Amino acid sequence: METLTLNPISIPPIIPSHLLSSATTIPQLKQIHARILRSGLDLTPSLLSRLLSLPLNPAAAPSLDYALSVLLRTPHPPSRLRCRAFRLLGPRRAIAAYARLRQDGVDFDRFDFPPLLRAAARAGEGEGGEAVVRETHGFVLKTGFVADPFVLTALVRGYAARGCVSDARAVFDRMPERDVVAWGVMLDGWCQSGCYSDALQLFEEMKSSDVAPDQVILATVLSACGRTGNLSSGKAIHSYILESGIAMDAHLQSSLINMYSNCGSMDIARKLFDEIPVKDLVASTAMVFGYAKIGEIETARAIFDEMPEKDLVCWSAMISGYSESDKPGEALKLFNEMQASGVRPDKITMLSVISACAHLGAIDQAKWIHVFIDKNMFHDVLMVRNALIDMYSKCGNLASAWRVFEGTPQKNVITWTSMITGLAMHGDGTSALALFERMKAEGVEPNGVTLVGLLYACSHTGLVAEGRQVFESMVHEYKVEPKLEHYGCMVDLLCRAKLLREAFELIESMPFHPNVIIWGSLLGGCRVHMDVELGEIAAKRILELDPDHDGAYVLLSNIYAKANKWDEVGRVRRLMKSRGVSKEKGCSWIEINGNVHEFLMGDESHPKSKEIYGKLEEIIQELVLVGYSPDTGSVLVDLEEEEKKEAVLLHSEKLALSFGLINSTRGSCIRIAKNLRVCEDCHSFMEFVSKVFDIEIVLRDRTRFHHYKNGVCSCKGFW
DNA sequence: AGAACAGAGG
Structure with missing residues (x-):
């Protein structure tokens, strides 16, 4: 690189612009600037412009700071330079520069407002973006730019971006003339704030106005339909496009595909997708997302693999697809592949990856992801922290969940809810209730999800009175209308507390149609607390809703078996067989030294199978000495009593536990x-083992965690 | 000289 020799004599009285533009580093720039000032010349607009557009690395923040200081020291910079500077400086410094210029009494003209409002729209949290919009609004009213469409559109944009949609709408409504861009800004404003139905309504207004929608407007509205799953409006817009003869550009085509994908209409999406000659990134990503969402994860993967180049969004869509399709291992594998291909994840990717770890429940993987998050500076993102709390709870590590929770300075309602739900899953309802009180004391309003967590906590800890009280106070104290899931928790609460009849009455009286989950709670309760009559009703209702519900057959036959009604057991079994329903196979996982080992019932495929069965034999012998005897009530097949004992002793969790005991020491913890x-x-086997072998066991089953220690389980029988 | 759009999550 050429070095500038700044000999005073060689500097001509007028600085040639090529000299200025040859400066590429801050010190060189400062030297030249110093010469300019010393020579007594004013910085002419062209020189200032040159200064602001120097080919310095835009990422080099000091150069922008320097440009800013030059701008501020120039008494009356022309407005177009200010505009340029505002864009270059980025939101935070643009706002600061603007405040300084105003303080210095600089006259603003209408060209200043759009870039300023743009900065205010994009400013980060706590950088005064909203205040700038309001101030600017007042200023605009005073200075008489109220009729300028550019200024007003920028104001609408500013308000909308700060979440003040009604203010945006007020400005929009008072605009003397609204062009297509103004409509677009307002429509997008509703969408950004999640008010999609308002957006659709505004689109109807637009259609009856004298401004015709263009591709941009239609893309925005189609996106709104997709996000709300509003297929009928989406189809109407599709027809509108075809009828009005608007040119179908790549953007619009992708928007249409995305709308159909989001609404689950993959047949139509596919047809449109196949018609595109060159599949672009956005359309392909929409297809990947759509197929993943309807559970056709292999089809999604096929499209993903066909994509010639992959960006952050499509990787994230595929990872999220696996994570949501209960394939957490695949999600993590893909996450590694993504990094190997050189694409850096963002916080959205991380949310899916964290969720995958939570599904997997593997604590070593979880810890690894946490380290990754710290290293890559995602740990300050609130949503990431909230997801981590959930992940640690689901991996059975409440202590780490607490650590993340307490280390979060600005907790939102999701932070509190995640921790409350975590405590609930682990059967610590008392702490959950205490945390709820702390949350209210700190002025955070609970939402519907918080209350589900709280009711869940009461239910899994047997806190009947507290649960009833929470449920009663929902509407008048917390202003949350009970939904199906709240009733579900209450049914669960009553069932676990053996109040089966009351649970049944609640189901009958609630203002919703019960789903299989609610009847399932009742059926599960009937099995635990033995109520053949109610159990039959619940099972019947489940099978009306879903004839292939394997759980209903299994639980019902368990109830009959427990009541020694073997004819009925046989009848249920034959029914299952004739309908081609099979019981989901029991399967357990255990993580040893970072490796996940999987066991099916009676599994002999593990390389150390012999050793595992030997250990199991040894455990059983020890347990029998202290009073354990196999309880065969849960065996579905009708076998001889001895065989049933065999079957129950081969359950996958017992195999996993034996393997865990081989690989751990006294006083440690098996997950x-x-x-x-x-x-x-x-369940009772685990309790015995925890005492006899002096070991802690954390078992995650389909609904909750069981912590076995010293012969007792944290669920205290409420399961 | 200045204003808008589609795909990953919530």
Whole structure:
């Protein structure tokens, strides 16, 4: 690089612009600027412009700071330079520069407002963006630019971007003339704030106005339809496009595909997608997302693999697809591939990855992801922290969840809810209720999800009176209308507390149609607390809603078996067989030294199978000495009593536990995850083992965590 | 010289 020799004699009285533009570093720039000032010349607009557009690295913040200081020291910079500077400086410094210029009494003209409002719209949280919009609005009213469409459109944009949609609408409504861009800004404003139905309504208004929608408007509105799953409006807009003869550009085509994808209409989306000669990134991503959402994850993957180049968004869509389709291992694998291909994740990617870890329940993976998050500076993002709380809870590590929670300075309602729900899953309802009180004391309003967590906590801890009280106070104290899931929690609460009849009455009296989950709670309660009559009703209702619901057959036959009604057990089994329903296989996982080992019932495929069965035999012998005897009530198949004992002793969680005991020492902790609910025999087996072998066991089943320590489980029988 | 759009999450 050429070095400038700044000999005073060689500087001509007028600085040639090529000299200025040859400066590429801050010190060179400062030297030249110093010469300019010393030579007594004013910085002419052209020189200032040159200064602001120097080919310095835009990422080099000091150069922008320097440009700013020059701008501020120039008494009356022309407005077009200010505009340029505002754009270059970025939101925060643009706002600061603007405040200084105003303080210095600089006259503003109408060209200043759009860039300023743009900065205010894009400013970060706590940088006074909204205040700038309001001030500017007042200023505009005073200075008589109220009729300028550019200024007003920028104001609408500013208000909308700060979430003040009604202010945006007020400005929009008072605009003397609204062109297509003004409509676009207002429509997008509603969408950005999640008010999609307002957006659609505004679009109807627009259609009856004298301004015709263009591609941009239609893309925005189609996106609104997609996000709300409003297929009928989406189709109407599709027809409108075809009828009005608006040119179908790539943007619009992608928007249409995305709308159909989001509404789950993959047949139509596919047809449109196949018609595109060159599949672009956005359209392909929409297809990947759509197929993943309807569970056709392999089709999604096929399209993903076909994409010639992949960006952050499509990687994230595919990762999220796996994570949401209960394929957490694939999600993590893809996350590694993404990094290997050189694409850096953002916070949205991280949310899916964290969720995958939560699904997997593997604590070592979870810790690894947490380290990754710290290293890559995502740990200050609130949503990431909230997801981490959930992840640690679901991985059975409440202590780490607490650490993340307490280390979060600005907690929002989701932060509190995640922690409350975590405590609930682990059966610590008392702490959940205490945390709820703390949350209210700190002035955070609970939402519907918080109350689900709280009711869930009461239910899983047997806090009947507290649960009833929370449910009663929902409407008048917290202004939350109970939804189906709240009733579900109450049914669960009553069932676990053996109040089966009351639970049934609640189902009958609630203002919603019960779903299979609600009837499932009742059926589960009937099995635990033995009520054949109600159990039959619940099972019947489930099978009316979903004839292939394997859980209903299994639980019902368990109830009959427990009541020694073997004819009925046989009848249920034959019914299952004739309808081609099979029981979901029990499956357990255990993580040893970062590796996940999977066991099915009676599984002999593990390389150390012999050793595992030996250990199991040894455990059983020890347990029998202290009073354990196999309880066969949960065995579905009708076998001889001895065979039933065999079957129950081969449950996957017992195999996983044996393997865990081989690989751990006294006083340590074994973590097991299971796909179904733990059976009664395994539950008491775990309790015995925790005492006899002096070991802590954390078992995650389909609905909650069980912590076994010293012969007792944290669920205290409420499961 | 100045104003708008589609795909990942919530």
